[in-house]
Amino acid sequence: METSDLLSTLTRAEPGAVKAFAEELLPALEPVEVLRNRTGLAMLPMRETAQGASFYLGEILLAEAHVRAAGAEGYAACLGRDLEQALALALIDAAHRAGVAGPAILAFATAQSAALEEADAALRREVEATRVDLETF
Amino acid sequence: MAYVAARGGEQAILRAEALHGRLRAPLSAAIVRQIEAHLPYLVDRVMGEGSLYAPELAALALAQSGGDLYEAVLLLRAYRSTQPRIAYAEPVGQEQLHTLRRISAAFKDIPGGQILGPTLDYSHRLLRLDLLDGLGGPEHGGAPSSSTDGAVTPAELPQTPPGPSSPLPAVADWQRASGLLATLPDAPAPDPAELPDVTRDPVHFPAPRAHRLQSLARADTGGALALGYASMRGYGLAHPTVNELRLAHADVLLRHPITGATFSAGRVRVSQCEVVNTSAVELRLGYAATLGWNEVKVIAAAMLDLEMDAPTPHPAHREEFVLYHTEPVESSGFCIHYKLPHYVTFQSGLDALRAVRAEGSEGSVQAQSGAEEQA
Numbered sequence: 001m002e003t004s005d006l007l008s009t010l011t012r013a014e015p016g017a018v019k020a021f022a023e024e025l026l027p028a029l030e031p032v033e034v035l036r037n038r039t040g041l042a043m044l045p046m047r048e049t050a051q052g053a054s055f056y057l058g059e060i061l062l063a064e065a066h067v068r069a070a071g072a073e074g075y076a077a078c079l080g081r082d083l084e085q086a087l088a089l090a091l092i093d094a095a096h097r098a099g100v101a102g103p104a105i106l107a108f109a110t111a112q113s114a115a116l117e118e119a120d121a122a123l124r125r126e127v128e129a130t131r132v133d134l135e136t137f
Numbered sequence: 138m139a140y141v142a143a144r145g146g147e148q149a150i151l152r153a154e155a156l157h158g159r160l161r162a163p164l165s166a167a168i169v170r171q172i173e174a175h176l177p178y179l180v181d182r183v184m185g186e187g188s189l190y191a192p193e194l195a196a197l198a199l200a201q202s203g204g205d206l207y208e209a210v211l212l213l214r215a216y217r218s219t220q221p222r223i224a225y226a227e228p229v230g231q232e233q234l235h236t237l238r239r240i241s242a243a244f245k246d247i248p249g250g251q252i253l254g255p256t257l258d259y260s261h262r263l264l265r266l267d268l269l270d271g272l273g274g275p276e277h278g279g280a281p282s283s284s285t286d287g288a289v290t291p292a293e294l295p296q297t298p299p300g301p302s303s304p305l306p307a308v309a310d311w312q313r314a315s316g317l318l319a320t321l322p323d324a325p326a327p328d329p330a331e332l333p334d335v336t337r338d339p340v341h342f343p344a345p346r347a348h349r350l351q352s353l354a355r356a357d358t359g360g361a362l363a364l365g366y367a368s369m370r371g372y373g374l375a376h377p378t379v380n381e382l383r384l385a386h387a388d389v390l391l392r393h394p395i396t397g398a399t400f401s402a403g404r405v406r407v408s409q410c411e412v413v414n415t416s417a418v419e420l421r422l423g424y425a426a427t428l429g430w431n432e433v434k435v436i437a438a439a440m441l442d443l444e445m446d447a448p449t450p451h452p453a454h455r456e457e458f459v460l461y462h463t464e465p466v467e468s469s470g471f472c473i474h475y476k477l478p479h480y481v482t483f484q485s486g487l488d489a490l491r492a493v494r495a496e497g498s499e500g501s502v503q504a505q506s507g508a509e510e511q512a
Contacts, residue, residue, distance in 0.1 A: 003396050003400065004395060005400075006413055007400035007401070008388075008401040011400070011401060011405055012404065014308070018350075030185070040220050040221045040224070042222075042223065042225065042389060043226065043329070043330075043334070044163065044229065045226065045227075045332055045406070046229045046350075047228050047229070047231070048346075048409075048426065050423065050442070050446075051307070051321070051322075052321035053347060054327050054329075054332055055349075055351045055354070056334055056336075056351045056352075057229070057354050057428055058184075058189060058428040059190070059217060060191075060389050060405060061194065061404075062224065062389075062402055066165075073395050074395075075393055075395055077224065077402045078402050078403055079190070079389065079403035081191070083156075085435075095330075103227070105276055119425075123237070124299055126294060126296040127238075127254055128299055129294050130238075130252055130253040130254055130255075133246045133250075133335060134251060135245075137244065
């Protein structure tokens with residue numbers, strides 16, 4: 001699984017599950033150095049459809065973490081202000097890039113991805129049920 | 138005009154704040170979670186006007202302010218000012234949105250179809266008094282919310298959902314392909330970090346389009362509606378139709394600083410609206426978008442976008458008028474500042490009034506004595 005797919009999945013996963021999984025990985029990652037763990041803002045640009053201009057829709061509160069573990073650097077950012085969630089994600093990213101616990105990470109990410117896809121598909125079914133054919137008289 | 142400092146009453150101020158808190162129910166983390174879960178549209182409104190996507194903090198701001206929207210927006214903007222800017226996300230394009238609602242009032246048969254999504258548009262506006270009577274909740278077999286008439290069981294839902302990237306093509310793209318709209322300029326995508334930014338640059342008029350759309354995205358819903366409604370009622374020059382209205386989730390795509398690849402930090406709710414106006418030669422679009430789901434705001438703001446482009450707009454639809462007067466923190470802040478001590482200003486006005494009256498009475502005495510002398 002690519003880093004971007006891994007993070008894109010796990011940033012949407014239930015934070016408690018992500019933190020518990022990172023906790024399991026920790027012994028294999030020592031020593032861990034936290035290079036950065038903070039909250040901050042990301043500007044979100046949007047492309048409009050009327051004239052094709054780009055503009056800032058607003059700012060997004062993020063928690064981010066940058067770590068060095070198992071000889072590799074890991075980074076992650078997630079919505080909100082949960083620094084532990086960002087740290088756990090960055091540790092998983094570092095482990096993934098260092099080749100530590102590869103099968104376990106893949107299994108965890110695959111399971112989370114399947115759960116998210118199931119929830120997304122359920123929502124899409126509910127949305128699809130609101131499709132309307134309007135008639136004029 | 139000058140300001141002077143006033144002091145005194147520290148204990149009274151502290152007790153006033155305590156009384157404000159006592160007259161509403163106590164705050165707790167659980168209450169904040171409930172506000173976030175039960176009032177998503179209110180939370181979205183605060184986030185849109187606060188220009189900060191942070192549902193948990195918007196819910197906290199609402200709880201802390203007792204539901205005073207302007208106080209809540211101010212709290213969110215104040216918090217925002219304490220945070221460093223750490224990233225610029227990749228630009229969100231319509232084609233990347235996870236759309237939950239897309240409707241057009243201009244055409245009934247649009248590519249991809251009309252999707253009502255989550256809405257009360259066609260619902261009966263009836264209060265659920267049965268809920269208050271303890272008879273309508275899920276514990277009594279009723280629907281958890283809204284009317285039971287439209288409740289859908291899982292078996293009734295389409296068994297095969299559309300794919301994750303099932304396209305809902307833009308109505309405007311179809312209009313462009315049909316020659317009804319001017320084509321978009323084929324310009325390279327700008328650097329996300331280099332866009333004009335109203336939080337860092339002063340707005341000069343005519344404003345860059347990026348400033349205009351960012352200001353509308355942050356605008357006060359009530360302010361945008363009031364000015365937009367004036368246009369709709371006939372003070373404006375445009376008589377537009379909603380070309381397309383979308384509610385969607387958008388991925389916040391960040392660049393991984395080590396690998397350089399993009400990843401999603403999560404999804405945010407966004408809304409956008411196009412309105413279309415017919416002119417003698419071609420269709421013209423107005424556009425607005427905001428963080429969170431807020432249909433009234435984007436419809437009104439899109440109409441204002443169209444009005445502001447008119448050669449001689451109504452004074453209330455000039456760009457400077459619209460952008461300055463729909464800024465929620467500045468307008469509400471200026472309004473409520475009038476209740477703060479103005480003793481010196483008012484005393485000065487009274488002094489002037491007394492002086493004029495004194496001069497007037499002296500003048501009338503002199504006039505009266507002059508008249509008596511003439512007689």
